[in-house]
Amino acid sequence: MDTLIKKENKNLKKNYILLIIILFLSPFQMIGQEKVYNSDPDVSFKTARDLAFNKNRKQAQDTLLHILTKYSNYHDVREFLGSTYAWDGDYKKARAEFKYILGKDTNRKTTWVAAIKNETWGNNPFLALKLSKKALKIFPNDTEILDLQKNAQENTMISTATAGAVQSSTSKIPDNLTTTESESSLEKTTLNNTIGVTSEIDIYSEVYGSMLYNAIKYARQTKYGSAIARVNIDRRFGDLGTQFEVDLYPKIAKGMYAYLNFGLSNSYLFPDYRYGAELFKSLPKSFEVSLGLRALLYDTTTMIYTGSLTWYNGDDYWSFRPYFTPGDNGLSTSGTLTYRKYRSDADNYFGINAGIGISPELNQNYFFANDERIVNLKSQKLNIGYYFSTNNKQNAWGAQLGMIHQEIPFDQGNYFWISTILLSWEIRFR
Template sequence: MRFIYYSIILLFISITAAGQEINIDETLANARSEAEKGSYDKALSLIDPLLKKYTENEDIKTFAGRVYSWKKEYKTAIQTLYPMTDRINPNPDALLAIINVYYWTEDFEKCISYCDRYLVTDPDNIDVLKIKVTCLEKIGRDKEALEIIEKASVNENSTQAFKGIRTLIGRKTKNAVSASYLNISTSNPGQAPMHYGYVEYAHKFSKSALVGRANIGHIENDTQALFEADYYQTFSKKDYLYVNAGVSTGETIFPVAKVGAEYYFRPQKRFDYALGARFMHFETDDVTLLTGQISYKMGTNTIAYRPYYDTGNELFSHVLSFQHTNEEKERVVRFELQYGNVPYLYLYSNFTQPLKAYRAGVQYQHRFGDSFFVRPIFLYEYEEYLPGEYRNRFNAQIIITKRF
């Protein structure tokens, strides 16, 4: 009889204990559900009794630390988590939680140190490696970041997780060389094709950039050269100033001398603006162009409008463009519609008159590897070359760039 009595008591205790375990699981599940909805205070109120009763349960404490971090109470989150992370055998889940806290607070040095602690036991964890590499890039330790990327790529046989970071590091490259060829042909009626080319070298400084360019043009057995330089100066809020100047060896294919400046600024998040002017001195005349731009960015797409006003000839020209950009792959697709006497790159003639020209163009940039770019450009024109007389004009260009 006594045996049956004790058996009933033990069974009752076991059932009660099991009920308490289920209680913990259900409470945590409810708390997670509230946290997912953004009800962080409700989630904390649900697990507070568990924290007081089960003081050694690190799953509960780690979850509490995560909730505090989601609530942006980072100091409390760190106080909750560090006893489980700053010891000889740290809790892996608590380490993951505190890594996120220091990453979100942009304390990249500490974030890296906790990533290293975690990677001791799980050296191939891609998520932690990506956070560490991102932190290294943020503080300018690009060489270390690239070494980790190369090693991880071998282990995982994939660089997908690191493509965006590799692109960011690649954009910091100080030097670039480019070469281009442009062919301009006409039909109905046609004339001998015009040939243009250039080579350029660009170098970035901390807040500025300088570009040197040598152009060559060949038209009807005449060859001339234009030497020019571009200068970019960045300011706060990503505003920047662009200045261009050049001189040529001839008088017809290129202007004898040219100078221009344009200021780009962003007073609003999605809108970009620009205001500028270009002056070109020819042997028989001078040309002054007033220009500017307004663009609107919608995620990866940008639509822009740019007018040109030739003050001497009182001519207005217009460019409407649509551009899609893949930032990670540095891939660009651009469509343009033009009307009027729009300068094509560095080309503009002083022999202007009120003649109509309609243009449609497309260009595409593709990156090969990490630093090699190819950009083909095609522009079709329906050109009024004499009053009431039209012909077809085809502009085909290829630009090749190596970044190093």
């Protein structure tokens, strides 16, 4: 009898515990049931739009996501969700939504337009250009898409004042897409300041030992243009030399800017003073030309005249720069051809640089006090580089490998090989 009572008590305890567990889990089951969408999607979509344009963007996104749990191919809903992400500066999320839609239906012009604008606002002009070209294959001669393509092409023309100096990631979103309160949340941080470090080592096949070149820079973007302060620190021939430089890229007018440079040093490894000036002008058909000069002051002054012709063809960048250096032995000429294949912006590209001849502007480290600044040396060079950045544009890295076949300064007619390795890192901040 006692055994039977104990058994019944034990069962009662089990049932009691089971009842408590059921009661405890019931609210969660109800919550789970509430996550299943069972309303009118059109009514909910209208509600979400009203929320988005009335200072409640997060609630609007939650509603849109709720609709998509049941109607995943309601493309108007997904497109609007992607647009709200773009307005908030979350370009990666927006890209995913537009990509999903276009994967299902490539004939939605509004989605193509939204996707192109998203990349433009996200400071990815090369991606915007690629999308616009794809869209034009489906909608030939469409004026709206043509305008977006033109704008993307202009944005890919990375001026010397910007490329490798300072990158801005400000969102250019029309005011009529947002409410007054949401405008502040749409503003993406502008990275106006940059600190960068570059290190290069040159390894000579003979005559000289390895030489090390380092540079530390601080750059700032202003509404008047870019300004860069740089310290160059070289270790050569067992000596250490320092040079201080300032580069300015003032804006003059639309499609026109200048380059100004001044540097000084008290080391024989650098010129005592150097200065330069150049004017850049954009031309039709995505061309850019420039004309300028450089001056290096050693015991005497070496003048160098230069210019450039640059062509921006989508994500392809071509630039040729010649150098002309008058001297006692006549006019020395050299030239450099640069090609870059950009991926998304100025920080992400593969580049090749090839040149012939030698110029004190690029090769001041090859000229020494007892060499009388020889500028008619024969030389051939080839560099290959790869540059990339983080998604938030705050960090950028670069690596470059090169080979130079150059005439020996004090033994013309004989050559040595110079292998070069360059690494760079930059951090951007407000």
